[in-house]
Amino acid sequence: xxxxxxxxxxxxxxxxxxxxxxxxxxxxxxxxxxxxxxxxxxxxxxxxxxxxxxxxxxxxxxxxxxxxxxxxxxxxxxxxxxxxxxxx
Numbered sequence: 001x002x003x004x005x006x007x008x009x010x011x012x013x014x015x016x017x018x019x020x021x022x023x024x025x026x027x028x029x030x031x032x033x034x035x036x037x038x039x040x041x042x043x044x045x046x047x048x049x050x051x052x053x054x055x056x057x058x059x060x061x062x063x064x065x066x067x068x069x070x071x072x073x074x075x076x077x078x079x080x081x082x083x084x085x086x087x088x
Contacts, residue, residue, distance in 0.1 A: 008051045013059070015040070017084070020065075020077050029077035030068060037072055 020031050044052060056075070059065045064081035068074040 005047075005051060008048055009055045009058075012048070012052050013055050016055070016059070016065075016075075017077075017081075020075075020081070029082055031065075031075045033070060033072050033074045036074075 016031060019035060020029050041049065041052075056065070059075075059081070060067075062080075063078055064084055065075045066078050068076050
């Protein structure tokens, strides 16, 4: 069994992947900035925000997500991330 922090990180990763649904439009696989900054971040505790920052860094390092330009950092799935999200 993992630590509490590991469980939080796993839950955040699953939530992010679930939110980046793959569709046919130009935003396919992209995380909604409105949801991330307007709904998700305000609902997190300080420890959960730290875990979010870590999981985003890990997802970048693993090649699962990439940064998309914008006023605020926005993310989308890479080809590897799309495969991973289908497997889950």
